[in-house]
Amino acid sequence: MFGLDDKIEKIKGIGPKKAAYFSKIGIKNIVDLIYYFPKSYENKRNIKNLSSVSDGEKATIVARICDEPQEFNKNKKLKVLRVLVSDNTKKGYVTFFNSPYLKNIFKKDEVFYFYGKIEIKNNYIQIKHPEFKNIKKCKLEEFATIQPVYGLTKGISQNDIINLQKKILLESNIKLEEYLPSYILNKNRICDINFAIKNIHFPTSIKALKVAKYRLVFEELFFLQLGLFIIKKQYISSNKGVRYDVPHEFYELINNFPFQLTNAQKKVIKDIIKDVSSGKVMNRLVQGDVGSGKTIVALLAMYLAYLNGYQSALMAPTEILAEQHFKTFEKILNPVGVNIGLLTRSVKDKDEVLNKIKSGKLNIIIGTHAIIQDNIEFHNLGLVVTDEQHRFGVRQRSFLKQKGKNINMIVMTATPIPRTLSLILYGDLDISIIDELPPGRKYIKTYSINEKKLPKLYKFIKSQIQEGRQAYIVCPLVEDSENIKAKSAVNLYKELKDNYFKFNNIGLIHGKMDSVKKDEVMQKFKSGKLDILVSTTVIEVGINVPNATVIVIQNAERFGLAQLHQLRGRVGRGKYQSYCFLVTSNTSKNTKERMKIMENTNNGFIIAEKDLELRGPGDFFGTRQHGLPELKIANLFKHADILKIAQNEARNIVDNFNDLNDEERRKFFIKVKKYFKGLLDNFSI
Ligand SMILES: Nc1ncnc2c1ncn2[C@@H]1O[C@H](COP(=O)(O)OP(=O)(O)OP(=O)(O)O)[C@@H](O)[C@H]1O
Numbered sequence: 160m161f162g163l164d165d166k167i168e169k170i171k172g173i174g175p176k177k178a179a180y181f182s183k184i185g186i187k188n189i190v191d192l193i194y195y196f197p198k199s200y201e202n203k204r205n206i207k208n209l210s211s212v213s214d215g216e217k218a219t220i221v222a223r224i225c226d227e228p229q230e231f232n233k234n235k236k237l238k239v240l241r242v243l244v245s246d247n248t249k250k251g252y253v254t255f256f257n258s259p260y261l262k263n264i265f266k267k268d269e270v271f272y273f274y275g276k277i278e279i280k281n282n283y284i285q286i287k288h289p290e291f292k293n294i295k296k297c298k299l300e301e302f303a304t305i306q307p308v309y310g311l312t313k314g315i316s317q318n319d320i321i322n323l324q325k326k327i328l329l330e331s332n333i334k335l336e337e338y339l340p341s342y343i344l345n346k347n348r349i350c351d352i353n354f355a356i357k358n359i360h361f362p363t364s365i366k367a368l369k370v371a372k373y374r375l376v377f378e379e380l381f382f383l384q385l386g387l388f389i390i391k392k393q394y395i396s397s398n399k400g401v402r403y404d405v406p407h408e409f410y411e412l413i414n415n416f417p418f419q420l421t422n423a424q425k426k427v428i429k430d431i432i433k434d435v436s437s438g439k440v441m442n443r444l445v446q447g448d449v450g451s452g453k454t455i456v457a458l459l460a461m462y463l464a465y466l467n468g469y470q471s472a473l474m475a476p477t478e479i480l481a482e483q484h485f486k487t488f489e490k491i492l493n494p495v496g497v498n499i500g501l502l503t504r505s506v507k508d509k510d511e512v513l514n515k516i517k518s519g520k521l522n523i524i525i526g527t528h529a530i531i532q533d534n535i536e537f538h539n540l541g542l543v544v545t546d547e548q549h550r551f552g553v554r555q556r557s558f559l560k561q562k563g564k565n566i567n568m569i570v571m572t573a574t575p576i577p578r579t580l581s582l583i584l585y586g587d588l589d590i591s592i593i594d595e596l597p598p599g600r601k602y603i604k605t606y607s608i609n610e611k612k613l614p615k616l617y618k619f620i621k622s623q624i625q626e627g628r629q630a631y632i633v634c635p636l637v638e639d640s641e642n643i644k645a646k647s648a649v650n651l652y653k654e655l656k657d658n659y660f661k662f663n664n665i666g667l668i669h670g671k672m673d674s675v676k677k678d679e680v681m682q683k684f685k686s687g688k689l690d691i692l693v694s695t696t697v698i699e700v701g702i703n704v705p706n707a708t709v710i711v712i713q714n715a716e717r718f719g720l721a722q723l724h725q726l727r728g729r730v731g732r733g734k735y736q737s738y739c740f741l742v743t744s745n746t747s748k749n750t751k752e753r754m755k756i757m758e759n760t761n762n763g764f765i766i767a768e769k770d771l772e773l774r775g776p777g778d779f780f781g782t783r784q785h786g787l788p789e790l791k792i793a794n795l796f797k798h799a800d801i802l803k804i805a806q807n808e809a810r811n812i813v814d815n816f817n818d819l820n821d822e823e824r825r826k827f828f829i830k831v832k833k834y835f836k837g838l839l840d841n842f843s844i
Contacts, residue, residue, distance in 0.1 A: 163190040180314035197307030210248035214279040251284030380805035387586025403435040423595035441567040447593030448763040449728025469541025502526035505674035603731040607754035630709035646713040652693040705733025715741035720770040
């Protein structure tokens with residue numbers, strides 16, 4: 160008899176060496192083993208006649224040996240054994256290579272099951288190296304199973320895992336205790352955990368596999384969402400926010416802006432005011448498409464914190480961006496008496512800045528994520544604004560929350576994703592969306608072009624420069640690489656400087672340059688001293704130069720759609736018509752399709768959805784990147800329908816938690832905590 164927490168060494172045949180291999184794929188205990196799901200299945204249930212099989216399919220046939228097997232040498236190294244078989248509908252060949260010992264197994268007129276990949280050429284049916292069994296020795300249902308296929312590691316074979324799973328699930332009488340409440344199972348027609356676990360490993364039919372999978376996908380998404388809702392609830396109940404006032408100075412600043420806020424910006428500011436004046440702590444995600452004006456929203460929230468006597472911090476994903484924000488903030492907020500400090504690696508008088516933060520002389524601190532990583536002492540930090548870029552995920556947010564009491568938080572993201580997914584990736588936050596661009600923005604005309612057209616394109620760039628505009632040229636690499644065939648910024652810069660753009664001012668910026676140099680180049684470009692900036696993706700986020708109207712992206716096939724959209728967003732930020740050129744010589748169907756999407760729309764939400772569609776299954780949202788547990792069986796895109804149901808049930812549980820009895824609550828919490836591996840350890844319900 161096995162218990163779930165028993166070590167796998169308890170299973171006969173598993174010594175310390177094997178156990179060490181198993182632990183490499185996360186299997187230490189019996190429970191790890193049975194929750195180690197197959198990554199795919201071999202469906203030997205696909206039983207076919209030879210007359211109805213098609214080329215390329217995998218099928219089981221039941222056939223009689225027509226003749227003695229033929230043996231011949233194809234070449235010196237390859238011995239072929241060919242067996243003519245028939246199932247009364249048609250004849251075909253079963254072929255084996257270098258396996259002379261099989262000759263005596265296939266006796267004339269005996270009947271065998273064969274399973275393998277069917278090949279048909281000119282009406283000649285062949286199965287190479289099939290699995291087989293004599294029908295006298297095995298029943299069809301024993302042969303034609305749906306066989307699990309597991310992910311392996313060195314030292315472990317398919318049979319190792321299959322045999323262990325069999326020992327536990329089919330031969331021992333292991334029973335799991337159901338941990339989902341029966342009302343959820345009944346309402347959503349979800350099978351119980353024992354059926355699910357047995358059938359995910361050894362499905363008795365395709366339908367049973369579907370039912371089992373549904374349950375396990377549901378449960379994974381349900382616990383993920385539940386944990387996130389619990390974190391959110393905890394943020395709210397454990398932190399008694401400070402009630403902010405909204406004095407007239409706040410509206411005066413808005414009235415003095417050179418532009419009117421868009422309705423979407425106003426709506427988000429209203430959400431923020433509602434949060435901070437509610438007496439609860441704010442945890443808000445501001446999602447807005449590229450160039451929709453998120454910075455100004457952050458600035459206003461931070462000004463409001465200042466007006467209420469609190470410090471605030473803005474964390475940018477790059478130093479360049481931190482410096483840009485610093486300058487924007489100084490320009491707008493210095494005149495109204497706000498003291499702003501910049502804290503990046505390259506700041507010289509760092510100690511002085513730190514002292515001023517501690518003493519409260521600085522009201523707003525702008526920097527990179529080092530602000531929270533280093534143990535900086537604040538005077539009275541009241542608001543933190545972060546960017547979701549660079550892995551500032553749920554774990555870091557939770558860490559920050561535990562650092563100080565009552566800290567309001569705004570997370571900015573320029574990656575628009577569907578709402579159901581925001582609820583997962585930002586499940587601990589409330590969500591506001593800026594779904595409108597400032598007025599007067601023109602559609603960025605986008606063209607996918609072949610490298611051969613570059614001279615023509617450079618001519619066009621020259622004409623834009625003559626009109627007083629500027630251009631970015633983005634390369635995937637900093638320097639040329641032996642292994643990757645793609646343009647490098649350093650080389651392209653040299654090439655263009657000496658040739659096409661000899662008479663123009665051209666600059667180079669990339670991540671390997673030191674910050675002072677980077678800043679110098681960026682300032683030159685911003686002030687219009689440079690006509691062209693050759694760069695890597697360091698300019699991807701946030702850089703704001705409204706006079707730039709052309710962006711050329713070299714080797715565009717190497718970038719994801721969301722990234723291309725971000726890069727493209729560096730232009731079209733002012734009143735001028737802007738252009739994006741995606742340079743690629745890659746003619747694959749996928750590249751063509753992706754370039755078409757970029758040509759056809761400027762809308763980040765549409766691009767995000769298409770991106771998901773094209774990328775297909777897999778953990779492409781990088782739940783891990785967001786600090787969430789890795790999904791083992793669910794797929795946020797493929798299982799969007801189940802996700803919605805799981806979200807509703809999770810919300811229901813959190814809202815009505817007190818309706819559950821202690822035992823139910825306990826069971827849940829153990830499961831959710833386990834699932835979040837430590838993240839929820841400081842939480843209670
Ligand atoms: N309501 C508005 N009307 C006109 N211009 C605006 C408005 N709001 C912001 N802007 C301007 O639009 C430009 C882009 O704004 P901002 O940099 O805040 O965008 P963003 O959403 O942060 O973009 P990104 O996601 O690319 O970083 C800036 O030049 C800003 O001054």
